[in-house]
Amino acid sequence: MNILPFVVVGITSGSIYALAATGLVLTYKTSGIFNFAHGGVAAATAYAFFELHHHAGLPWPLAAALCVLVFGPLAGLGIELLARGLATATPTAKLVATIGLLLGIEGLAVVLYGSAAKDFPQFLPTATFKVAGVFVGIDQLIVVLVALVGVAGLFAFFRFTRIGVAMQGVVDSSDLLGLTGTNPTAVRRVAWMIGCSFAAVSGLLIAPSIGLDPLLLTLLVVQAYGAAAIGRFSSLPLTYVGGLVVGVGAALATRFTSGYLSLQGLPSSVPFLILFGVLLFRGRLLTEVGSQATRRIVTAARFTAGQRRLGIGAALAIAALIPSVVGTKIPVYTSALAFVVIFASLGLLVRTSGQLSLCHIGFAAVGAAAFAHLAQDHGLPWVLAVVAAGLVAIPVGAMVAIPAIRLSGLYLALASFGFGILLERLGYSRDVMFGINGALTAPRPSIAGGDTAYYYVVLAVLAVCLASMALIERSRLGRLLRALADSPLALSTAGTSVNVTRVLVFCLSAFFAGVGGALIGPVTGSINGTSFPSFASLILVAVLVIAGSGLMRSAVLAAAAFIVVPSYIENATFQEGLPAIFGLAAMLTAVASSGGFGAAGRLARWAQATAWRTRRSPVTERLRGLVPDEMLPTPADGRVAEGVLS
Amino acid sequence: MTTSEGLVVRDLAVRFGGLVAVSGLSFEAPVGRLTGLIGPNGAGKTTTFNACCGLVKPSGGSVHLFGADASHMNPARRARLGMGRTFQRLELYDTLTVAENVRLGREAAISGQRLMGQLYSSPREHRDIERATAHAMELCDIEHLAQSPAGSLSTGQRRLVELARVLAGPYRLLLLDEPSSGLDSSESRRFGTILRRVMAERDIGILLVEHDMALVSSICEYVYVLDFGKPLFQGTMDEVLASEVVVEAYLGSGADLPAADDEEVLAGV
Secondary structure, eight states: OOSHHHHHHHHHHHHHHHHHHHHHHHHHHHHSOOOTTHHHHHHHHHHHHIIIIIISOOOHHHHHHHIIIIIHHHHHHHHHHHHHHTTTSOHHHHHHHHHHHHHHHHHHHHHHHOSSOBOOOOOSOOOEEEETTEEEEHHHHHHHHHHHHHHHHHHHHHHHSHHHHHHHHHTTOHHHHHHTTOOHHHHHHHHHHHHHHHHHHHHHHHHHHHOBOHHHHHHHTTHHHHHHHHTTTTOHHHHHHHHHHHHHHHHHHHHHHTTOGGGTTHHHHHHHHHHHHHHHHSGGGOOOSSOSOOOOOOOOOOOOHHHHHHHHHHHHHHHHHHHHHHGGGHHHHHHHHHHHHHHHHHHIIIIISOOOOSOHHHHHHHHHHHHHIIIIISOOOHHHHHHHHHHHHHHHHHHHHHHHHHOOTHHHHHHHHHHHHHIIIIITTSTTTTTTTOOEEOOOOTTOOSHHHHHHHHHHHHHHHHHHHHHHHHSHHHHHHHHHHHOHHHHHHTTOOHHHHHHHHHHHHHHHHHHHHHHHHHHHSEEOGGGSOTTHHHHHHHHHHHTOSSHHHHHHHHHIIIIIHHHTOOOHHHHHHHHHHHHHHHHHHHHHHTTSSSSHHHHHHHHHHTOSSOOOOHHHHHHHHHSOGGGSOOGGGHHHHHHHHO | OOTTSEEEEEEEEEEETTEEEEEEEEEEEETTOEEEEEOSTTSSHHHHHHHHHTSSOOSEEEEEETTEEOTTOOHHHHHHTTEEEOOSSOOOOTTSBHHHHHHHHHHHHHHHHSGGGGTOOOHHHHHHHHHHHHHHHHHTTOGGGTTSBGGGSOHHHHHHHHHHHHHHSSOSEEEEESTTTTOOHHHHHHHHHHHHHHHHHSSOEEEEEOSOHHHHHHHOSEEEEEETTEEEEEEEHHHHHHOHHHHHHHHHHHTTOOTTOGGGSOTTO
């Protein structure tokens, strides 16, 4: 069989990935904000085009022009406002904000258009011609040309225009760029408008081949991550090449794996394999931009020991009474208890140690599958099987921690997200996990066959898990983890091997997530991979962020919001829209946590920071007198000069 | 004074792209001496510090610590050889209490020595930690702040917490990066008093980067002067103050400083 047709398909889709990826790299480079919602912009554009062209009846060139030249830039302006509110946020808050936006857009699309894919006919001419024995569509040719012209134009813009050059200096040292008479905010605004227009184009071009599917559309531009990784998140030409590599790689994988059922997840995993590989093996070459400006808000009020004991006692009493109050809804609350364990384990990573994991549901899935195999197939005693499920998850956590050793912040988040998707697409269907048929039997302990009895068993396991985590938090490791979140720099210059600390916390977190996952299966008696979609890892993070501070308290509130609240909602639309609400709330929380807004005073600061014309900061003015003129940087060497001044 | 006792830097050069931040710099900071490193803004002082503790990769030269070649070690290993540092832009664990911050000064070094050190230590080590923490807090007079989150304190108090944290560590050489910036003159004097007491009590060496000439001249025994990344002068405090090159270098860039930036003005020159 000839592989050329697959190459043609690959180059076409690769060109679209390249467009999306260059837009992503452009905004990341200039703002230091990695826009997880980039795919969301693409999806929203596809829906906007659908409305304009198919519903309102505008001719496609006009509708496309409106989408790319008006809708895209407007989205860019909006995200630029969000990005400015995040200027001083921690790297984690920056990521959570755009993840929240992604969830918001995806959820809104589901509410408005339903989660089922809608048909999106190709609007470009589809006549074909023959080159070297292969049929090539006019539409495919147009896509490739659009991408080539777009990326080349952007490259020229970066190289040869003044504002393009200024973009290169804006990230690390916007104060210093301000000194040279260029307004950094204006530069960023242009970058966001261009970047989102690129996302818009890619959304329009990809929609005909995959249909209007909210999840696929928002995640498909995630393929762009792989392309951006090849471009080391900074080089535009390399990113373009990366897009083609991802596209052709996926097409060829389709060709060579067809007929092998167990490999059917491979083609769609190609971008993530590439992303994971680049992060793993080329991680040293990557430098993270915009990660220096951080500020942690310190919560002054802490509970006294007495208040805390009272709170724990009250929570336990309420938990013990729940079965006699909720009637037939006991299984919901049992699942919620299991998710308290999962949320607490995520909190150990995100809250305590400041590491972001976007594959947490994957740890739980590993635990759930391991438990079912050990308890059912191998007849291990129930409690031992639960503990062993946690232990099995540990090496998986260590596997994610390997990239985390050298990378942190953004790249860790991307690597873990990629890992979660790989696990779902390639791992879940293996026999060691859920198998191709899907459902595994997950038994309850022999002494607790009933719903109420099993509820109390889970409550007991939860109590043990939370007590252990509380002990860890107060121990030396807990101090080291919190110190790692506050200042890894101080910790490493004081002699701690922070890499070891990072691996330890990932292993611990994976262990508890595995235990939590093990508890879920016996609620219904069987378990399969669809209970653990990798996308849910994003929702977990969003829900945890809005659940407030405190490891235990936030875990309980998060589980209540994630499991209990939806079970009481009859309205299907509202239920579908819940992830969107979680996402947007997480976005606002992230902005507020950086002092962006919240209380009235903070609101004023945010208004000042996001004013249409930003004034030069006092810091800039102070620098002017203190720095010899020849030390003042040109935009291109902003990073250099800052290193000297600090 | 033997060269194996403390920090010995030879021909250090650091470049950022095309910009030479430091070149041809040699100096020693032996145990038992309070050594000063001064120079105008942009002279490369902090870059030199970062190169000494492994945060910046030098393009040339060597760094020896207590006789061992540390040029290619990571920051944690250099710290375990006995070098602790503070930061000009304070690097405290803001969400932890003051007591926890200081305690971690000791624990961080222990936890780096072996894997299990991150989890527990022997009763003897425990007593060591308690004693070092209590003593460092007493030295810096911050016992009354022990239970406050470090992020809630004033800059002056935060400087003292950072000093206490590095004093609690098992270090024989301390690198202090502009400890007086953000302090008023009475706080700065108090800082000097603490440093003198530390030098008298312990067998320790201190390398001090400082703008505040009043502080430098009151405590430093030997001073290196940097200008635009190059060594300009070295000698005892009296020799430095009498040196025409030094005064010229300082007044050249110091005369037009805005008066509002008191903390940055070179008081006492």
